[in-house]
Every structure is written in C-alpha cells, then in structure tokens.
Amino acid sequence: MKKEIAIWTFFAAMLAASLINVLCLESLTERVSRATEQSVAAAVRGDWASSESFAESALSEWKSRDTHTQLVLRHSAIESAENAIILMLTEVYAKDAARVRGAAEAVLRSMESISESERIRFGSVF
Amino acid sequence: MAISIIRTLILYAVMVASMRLMGKRQLGELEPAELVVAVLISDLAANPLQDLGTPLLYGLAPVLTLLFCEITLSAIILKSRRIRRVIAGSPGVIIDNGRLDRAEMKKCRYTVDELMEHLRKHGVTDIATVKYAVLEPDGTLSVVSYAGESPITPNQLGLSVTESEIPRVVISDGEIIDTELTSVGYDRKWLSAKLRENGIRRAEDVFLMTADRSGGVYLATKQPSGSGGAGKNNAANIGTGKSSRRGSQKSNQSGSQK
Numbered sequence: 001m002k003k004e005i006a007i008w009t010f011f012a013a014m015l016a017a018s019l020i021n022v023l024c025l026e027s028l029t030e031r032v033s034r035a036t037e038q039s040v041a042a043a044v045r046g047d048w049a050s051s052e053s054f055a056e057s058a059l060s061e062w063k064s065r066d067t068h069t070q071l072v073l074r075h076s077a078i079e080s081a082e083n084a085i086i087l088m089l090t091e092v093y094a095k096d097a098a099r100v101r102g103a104a105e106a107v108l109r110s111m112e113s114i115s116e117s118e119r120i121r122f123g124s125v126f
Numbered sequence: 127m128a129i130s131i132i133r134t135l136i137l138y139a140v141m142v143a144s145m146r147l148m149g150k151r152q153l154g155e156l157e158p159a160e161l162v163v164a165v166l167i168s169d170l171a172a173n174p175l176q177d178l179g180t181p182l183l184y185g186l187a188p189v190l191t192l193l194f195c196e197i198t199l200s201a202i203i204l205k206s207r208r209i210r211r212v213i214a215g216s217p218g219v220i221i222d223n224g225r226l227d228r229a230e231m232k233k234c235r236y237t238v239d240e241l242m243e244h245l246r247k248h249g250v251t252d253i254a255t256v257k258y259a260v261l262e263p264d265g266t267l268s269v270v271s272y273a274g275e276s277p278i279t280p281n282q283l284g285l286s287v288t289e290s291e292i293p294r295v296v297i298s299d300g301e302i303i304d305t306e307l308t309s310v311g312y313d314r315k316w317l318s319a320k321l322r323e324n325g326i327r328r329a330e331d332v333f334l335m336t337a338d339r340s341g342g343v344y345l346a347t348k349q350p351s352g353s354g355g356a357g358k359n360n361a362a363n364i365g366t367g368k369s370s371r372r373g374s375q376k377s378n379q380s381g382s383q384k
Contacts, residue, residue, distance in 0.1 A: 004201045009192040014187065018128035072127055075179040118129065125132050 021072055025118050028065050029111040032058050036088065036107045043092060044099040051100065057091045058107070071112065081110040129189050134170075134188040138162060138280045142213065157214045157264055163196050214263045221259035224272070234261050256300060291338035300330040300348070310339050 015091055039054035062069075069078050088103035117124060142160040167189055174185035203210040218234045220227060220241060231241070241259070244267035244305040250256055256272040280287045294306040296317065307317060317329070324345055326332060 001201075004197055007194050014190060015128070015131060018131055018187070021127050070243070071181055071183055073181065074155055074184075075181075105187045118127075120132065124129055125136070 005031050022118050022120065024065075024068065025072070026115050028061070029115040031061050032085070033108055033111045035061060036085075036111075039088070040091060040101055040104040043095075043097045046097075048092070048095050051092050052089075055085075059085045059089060072118075077110075077114060077117075081107070081114060084110045088104045093098075130184055131191050134166075135195065137166065138192060141166065142199075147356060159196065159199050159213060162324050163192050167192060210254055218269070219258065219267075220261050221256050224254070224257055226253075236261060238289040241267070262272075264328040287338065291340045291342070293336035293338040293342065293344060295334065295339050297329050297332045299333060299337035302329050307337070310337050312337060 020089045035058035039051045042051035042054060084106040088107050091099040091103045142159050150268045167255045170188045171185055174182050205211060218230050220230055248269040250269060255271050255275040256269055257272045260268045262268055294310050296303055331348055333348045336344040
C-alpha cells in the first residue's frame with residue numbers, strides 16, 4: 001500500500017504543479033502583453049522614451065522566466081515569442097509607430113497562443 | 127503539461143476499453159491494461175528523445191501518469207473481483223467436460239484453427255483427449271486432458287520420490303557468490319572441501335558450480351584452450367545428499383549441460 005500512497009501523492013503533486021504552471025504562464029503572458037500594449041500606446045503618442053522603456057520591460061519580463069519556459073514550453077514557441085518581442089523593440093528604436101503597431105500585434109498573438117495552448121479547455125485537450 | 131496529463135488519462139482509458147473489447151485473441155500473455163502501458167510507454171519516451179525542441183517534461187508527465195493509472199488500477203483490481211472481471215476479463219471455457227462450446231468460442235471470437243494451434247502447442251493432437259480447455263484472460267489456452275490420457279505420476283504408481291530443490295549458482299566464472307552459497311545453507315569451508323574432493327585447488331578454475339539444499343552439486347571446470355580453439359568445460363554432476371547423481375561425467379562447450 002506504501003507504493004500506492006506514494007504514487008497517488010506524487011500524481012496529486014504533479015497535477016497541482018501543472019495547474020500552477022497554467023496560472024504562472026497566464027500571468028507571464030499577461031504581463032508581457034500589457035507592457036507591449038503600453039509600448040504601442042506610447043509610440044502612437046510619440047513618447048518614444050516611454051515606448052522604449054515598456055518594450056524593454058516586456059523583453060526582460062519574458063527573459064526573467066527563461067528557465068521556467070524552457071521546461072514547460074516547446075523551444076520553437078519560446079524562440080518565436082522572443083523573436084517577436086525583439087522585432088518590436090527594433091521598430092521602437094527605429095521610431096516608426098506604424099511598424100511598432102504591426103510588430104506588437106505579432107507579440108500579442110504569440111502570447112495569446114502560449115496562454116491558450118496551456119489553458120485547460122475542451123478544444124485544447126482534444 | 128496539464129493538457130498532456132489529461133490527454134494521457136483519456137488515452138489510457140480508451141485504450142484499455144478498446145483492448146478489452148478486442149477480446150483475448152489480441153493479447154499475448156499480457157492483460158489489457160498491461161498491454162496498453164507497454165504499447166504507449168515506449169512511444170511516449172521516444173518523442174522528447176528524438177526532438178530536442180520538446181521539453182523532457184512532455185515525455186515524463188505522460189509516463190508518470192501511466193504509472194499512476196497502472197498502480198491505481200492494480201490496487202482497485204486487488205480490492206474488487208467485480209472490477210477485475212470488467213478490466214481483465216474472465217476465463218472462457220472452450221471445451222467443457224469434453225464438449226466443445228461453440229457459443230463460448232463465438233463470444234471469445236476464437237476460431238477452430240486457433241484452438242487446434244493452441245492444442246498442438248500443448249502437445250495435444252487429438253481433441254478427443256481433452257477434457258477441459260480454458261481460454262485465459264491473457265489469451266493463453268490452459269488444457270486439461272482426461273485422466274487416462276495424462277502422464278502417470280509417481281503417486282499413482284505408489285512410488286516414493288525425493289522432492290527436488292532449486293540449485294543456486296555458487297561459483298560463476300571463477301567467482302564465488304557468497305549470498306547464494308549461504309542461501310542453500312553452505313559456507314566457504316564446505317565449498318573448499320567440495321572442490322578438493324573433485325581435485326580442484328582454486329575456485330578460479332571453476333566455470334560454473336551449482337548447489338542445492340539436498341547436497342546435489344553440479345560442477346563445470348575451466349580447461350585451457352586446446353588446438354581446437356575456444357576453451358572447453360568439464361562438467362560433472364556430483365550428489366552427496368539424498369538426491370545422489372554421482373558419477374555422471376560429461377563434457378560440453380557451454381558447461382550448461384547436465
């Protein structure tokens with residue numbers, strides 16, 4: 001019976017960890033998306049200093065959870081998200097508001113896709 | 127990760143149910159739940175190994191989920207006979223008191239050809255000699271012949287026989303295995319005496335030696351390679367206890383012949 005109790009405890013812990021992982025990823029993607037949207041808003045206003053600051057914070061926010069994302073996300077998804085944020089940052093440095101808006105859209109889509117894929121819904125299970 | 131756990135739980139349940147519905151014929155000495163784990167586990171483990179871009183957790187989580195399913199199902203099966211019958215199935219009596227049960231064969235989707243094949247594997251060529259044939263939940267056939275067709279046992283002849291003991295390997299390729307030696311109730315002193323008795327000075331000269339509790343010993347010595355190539359072993363069965371097999375001396379290549 002010890003073996004059974006051990007595996008049930010372990011499974012319960014694994015299930016709990018996976019649910020916490022969903023919440024952590026949602027929180028991360030939400031923070032990156034918010035910083036991206038604030039960067040776009042600042043760029044549209046012509047406040048490039050703030051736009052740069054928000055875009056950089058989006059990148060550092062994403063990078064800060066590198067170990068976690070490497071463990072739980074496909075590496076292709078991580079690279080795609082990171083590339084999208086860097087592209088947006090490049091456009092902010094170039095001070096082109098229209099292109100910043102386009103690049104930000106790619107970042108938002110990427111974050112949404114990561115968040116959606118981990119969320120437990122009928123569609124994502126099947 | 128949560129998605130992969132849920133997916134594994136669903137897949138496991140569907141596959142166990144499918145295997146159960148497929149019937150006993152599809153199984154090869156494994157019960158449905160065991161077969162499902164055997165089929166799934168290798169594929170799950172291979173995926174993150176082949177694709178380095180896939181996190182290891184994507185392979186580990188489903189494998190651990192399967193382990194959970196398997197242990198949980200085993201625990202439930204132990205507790206409930208009814209659930210055991212649902213999950214593992216129950217034996218099907220194909221030949222009952224010499225009568226072929228066609229309805230049971232149909233239920234098990236078991237053909238006459240398969241029955242004959244399984245009977246032949248049991249050394250039965252005449253179906254009329256079979257009293258009972260039972261198709262087990264793991265897909266194997268158990269055969270019980272009529273008493274008149276069964277081999278004669280010493281009890282039937284009123285003979286007294288000595289119970290055989292399981293021999294343990296006490297020297298393997300020159301190395302003494304102390305745990306095995308003590309498990310049959312002997313020690314190194316006994317071993318040295320036994321080797322001296324057979325004209326062997328060192329344990330290193332022995333290729334294989336087995337001993338059992340009744341004193342039966344099997345000995346195969348290492349011999350230097352002759353011009354013929356690979357070294358030969360000199361094998362001997364020596365019995366000092368009740369089940370004496372003294373004197374039978376054989377030589378062979380592998381040293382495993384008795």
